[in-house]
Amino acid sequence: MADLLTPIELVFPGRVHFGPGTAATIGAFARERQFGKTFVVADAFNATRVGVLDLPGAVAIFAEVTREPDIPMLEAALGAARASGAEFVVGFGGGSAMDLAKIVAALLEDARGVTEIAGPEKVHPRKVALAMVATTAGTGSEAGMRALVTDPATQAKLAVQSRHIVADIAAVDADLMLSVPAHVTAETGVDALAHCAEGYTSKRAHPLADTFALAGIRLIGRHLPRAIADGGDREARAALALAAFWGGICLGPVNTHAGHAVAYPLGTRHHVSHGAANAVIFPHVLAFNAPAVPERTADILTALGLEPSQDPATVRERAYGWCRGIGIEMRMSARGIPEGDLDAMAKDAAGIRRLLDNNPRDIGEADILKIYRDAW
Numbered sequence: 018m019a020d021l022l023t024p025i026e027l028v029f030p031g032r033v034h035f036g037p038g039t040a041a042t043i044g045a046f047a048r049e050r051q052f053g054k055t056f057v058v059a060d061a062f063n064a065t066r067v068g069v070l071d072l073p074g075a076v077a078i079f080a081e082v083t084r085e086p087d088i089p090m091l092e093a094a095l096g097a098a099r100a101s102g103a104e105f106v107v108g109f110g111g112g113s114a115m116d117l118a119k120i121v122a123a124l125l126e127d128a129r130g131v132t133e134i135a136g137p138e139k140v141h142p143r144k145v146a147l148a149m150v151a152t153t154a155g156t157g158s159e160a161g162m163r164a165l166v167t168d169p170a171t172q173a174k175l176a177v178q179s180r181h182i183v184a185d186i187a188a189v190d191a192d193l194m195l196s197v198p199a200h201v202t203a204e205t206g207v208d209a210l211a212h213c214a215e216g217y218t219s220k221r222a223h224p225l226a227d228t229f230a231l232a233g234i235r236l237i238g239r240h241l242p243r244a245i246a247d248g249g250d251r252e253a254r255a256a257l258a259l260a261a262f263w264g265g266i267c268l269g270p271v272n273t274h275a276g277h278a279v280a281y282p283l284g285t286r287h288h289v290s291h292g293a294a295n296a297v298i299f300p301h302v303l304a305f306n307a308p309a310v311p312e313r314t315a316d317i318l319t320a321l322g323l324e325p326s327q328d329p330a331t332v333r334e335r336a337y338g339w340c341r342g343i344g345i346e347m348r349m350s351a352r353g354i355p356e357g358d359l360d361a362m363a364k365d366a367a368g369i370r371r372l373l374d375n376n377p378r379d380i381g382e383a384d385i386l387k388i389y390r391d392a393w
């Protein structure tokens with residue numbers, strides 16, 4: 018774990034607007050910069066309310082983003098963005114739309130394919146401006162420097178990481194999240210929780226991010242059950258939006274670890290949503306890591322409002338009970354994942370070294386298979 022004497026770089030969006038009505042700041046930004054052509058990347062739901070962005074001039078909308086976007090979807094969006102002559106790209110939606118918008122902006126005037134810009138700092142400086150408007154409280158993509166897209170050929174997620182895909186402006190208006198269904202609220206909320214908890218227990222954990230991580234976990238512990246019980250609870254929605262933003266900040270310089278790596282094959286191989294996959298895996302990896310980071314594990318339980326423990330079995334039981342208590346189906350078997358695929362999934366996850374290497378305890382294919390068996 019890093020200490021106060023370890024250098025670290027934190028990249029923030031150029032401007033952050035937080036609060037009710039701030040979606041319209043995107044239009045004000047476009048006017049200020051005199052952009053006449055904007056390209057909005059959205060899912061079908063958010064595409065119906067692009068008006069809240071108050072954009073001037075010609076607005077082209079790519080409305081076809083679906084969960085876990087893949088390379089063909091990216092190429093379709095990129096083609097439409099080039100045809101529109103966009104000067105300004107806006108990601109309007111959950112992580113799927115925001116991530117796609119980031120890669121569209123990165124490649125708009127670059128002939129390379131996404132596989133060539135995947136990995137750290139391969140993106141050229143952007144020529145078009147980029148805005149993020151989050152409508153789920155989960156990924157923190159609005160704050161961060163990463164974007165993910167699935168490669169159907171390998172079923173792996175490609176991660177583009179660059180300071181050039183951090184937004185020029187981000188708007189976090191939690192009133193846009195009042196319509197998120199309860200199960201999506203739960204799943205995305207646990208994704209934000211996983212970003213904070215993994216950031217806090219990562220080998221790369223750093224005091225600069227620790228403060229955000231713990232504050233994020235506390236907000237989620239208090240407000241996620243409230244927002245699930247009453248989707249119209251504006252204060253709870255705003256608290257979760259803030260926690261997700263802070264999770265995104267932790268992702269930047271610290272990033273996730275085995276929690277996300279072990280969760281990925283549930284999404285790429287079996288189409289379990291990103292948040293649900295993280296939730297199913299969260300208690301198991303928290304428990305697996307407890308011997309390596311006992312105090313930090315206890316801190317996470319305390320921040321969630323649970324009784325602290327450093328004992329792996331107790332940690333697992335408490336975290337599992339919390340996730341189940343907010344209505345998440347925690348058994349992989351009940352999510353249609355065949356037992357016969359667990360070996361192949363463990364092999365896939367064991368290859369995600371970019372994240373596994375951040376884990377505070379060494380973890381290999383056999384450990385991952387054991388986690389899948391416990392979670393099945």
Ligand SMILES: NC(=O)c1ccc[n+]([C@@H]2O[C@H](COP(=O)([O-])OP(=O)(O)OC[C@H]3O[C@@H](n4cnc5c(N)ncnc54)[C@H](O)[C@@H]3O)[C@@H](O)[C@H]2O)c1
Pocket residue numbers: 060061062063083084085086110111112113114116152153155156157158161163164165193194195196197198201205208268291292
């Ligand atoms: N960039 C990063 O650092 C990062 C971090 C974590 C996850 N991700 C990626 O983000 C994606 C997942 O994003 P997500 O969890 O936000 O899900 P999502 O963007 O796929 O949205 C989930 C569902 O909610 C709907 N929706 C979105 N906003 C809504 C609203 N306000 N009201 C009603 N419905 C709404 C969407 O149409 C979709 O059906 C994955 O591809 C994952 O890999 C990226």
Ligand SMILES: [Fe+2]
Pocket residue numbers: 156208209211212277291295
């Ligand atoms: Fe995530």
